[in-house]
Amino acid sequence: MPSTQFESLRLELLRGGVAPVYVERTILELEEHYADLTSDALAAGHGAEDAAENARAALGSEHAIIAAVLSRPELLEWSTRWPTVALCLRSAATIGVLPGLPLVFCIEHRPELARWGAAVGVAAAVVGAILAGLNFMIALA
Amino acid sequence: MSGVPELLVLRLLSGREMYGYEIVKAVRLVTGEAIGFGEGVIYPVLHGLEENGAVKAKRKSVNGRERVYYAVTAKGKRRLEHLSGEWQRVSTGVNSALGDLTKEPQNA
Numbered sequence: 119m120p121s122t123q124f125e126s127l128r129l130e131l132l133r134g135g136v137a138p139v140y141v142e143r144t145i146l147e148l149e150e151h152y153a154d155l156t157s158d159a160l161a162a163g164h165g166a167e168d169a170a171e172n173a174r175a176a177l178g179s180e181h182a183i184i185a186a187v188l189s190r191p192e193l194l195e196w197s198t199r200w201p202t203v204a205l206c207l208r209s210a211a212t213i214g215v216l217p218g219l220p221l222v223f224c225i226e227h228r229p230e231l232a233r234w235g236a237a238v239g240v241a242a243a244v245v246g247a248i249l250a251g252l253n254f255m256i257a258l259a
Numbered sequence: 260m261s262g263v264p265e266l267l268v269l270r271l272l273s274g275r276e277m278y279g280y281e282i283v284k285a286v287r288l289v290t291g292e293a294i295g296f297g298e299g300v301i302y303p304v305l306h307g308l309e310e311n312g313a314v315k316a317k318r319k320s321v322n323g324r325e326r327v328y329y330a331v332t333a334k335g336k337r338r339l340e341h342l343s344g345e346w347q348r349v350s351t352g353v354n355s356a357l358g359d360l361t362k363e364p365q366n367a
Contacts, residue, residue: 143316144302147279147327151298154280178297186300192310193303 124148127180134188135198144187152177262342263294264304265313269331269339272314276330279305305329313338 124145131141152173159169177183187193197204224231271277271285282305283298308314313335319326331339 140306143306143327146325147302148299150278150324150326151280151283153324155298176297177299182297183299183303186303187306190303190307190310192307 123180127183130180130184131187134184135194136187137193137195140187140193144183148177148183262345264296264301265308266339266342266346267294268301268304268308268329269313269335269342272329272331273336273339276317276328278326278328282329308335311338 127148128141128145131144132138136144155173155176156166156169159172160166164172191199267286267290268282271282271289277285279301280298283301286294286301305314305316309316309329311334312332314329314331317328317330319328
């Protein structure tokens, strides 16, 4: 099986929730196995095409390999093995992080917030002064 | 036949450390090719055993090739003993049942 064909196997395993460390190991070992099979077939006098075809057949179908990996829960990511626990932990983490986000935003944008506060203060003072002036003029009239 | 691949792999690895291709060839040799399987499925078996602590994996570079060698651990040896015992029990039971079946026509 040429290594380009292992790419679809890799993606299927990742999509199935297999731990990335075992996905990479499986691909590496399958590539080595394929290379061993072809070199043995070539040494036995087969042509390159025959050797490749025999190696593909000997490794088994991609579907069978995927099924064999997915049938082993110990090779899956913990979030795939225990989806309810993962969902609860993610929710708890989100709830924990949300109240802190505005505070983090304020700390990170202190200069902008200071300028904004000063501008709002000046604007309020100007508007207040105008309103007070108008109020004074109404009282005089 | 649940547990048979693990049993064979652990039995072979109890002799010496091996990599996947070697294990497949050894399985074919010791079973007289009685057990047919796609060779690629040996890796989930090995990885499962590794995850359960029955074997440990070690990467080695041999003649420019990246090999992953597997060796059985103490836990793996205990697992091998357990699986061997289970297999003997099942095998004895099945042989006994088959023996009874062959006797049946004589009794009838």
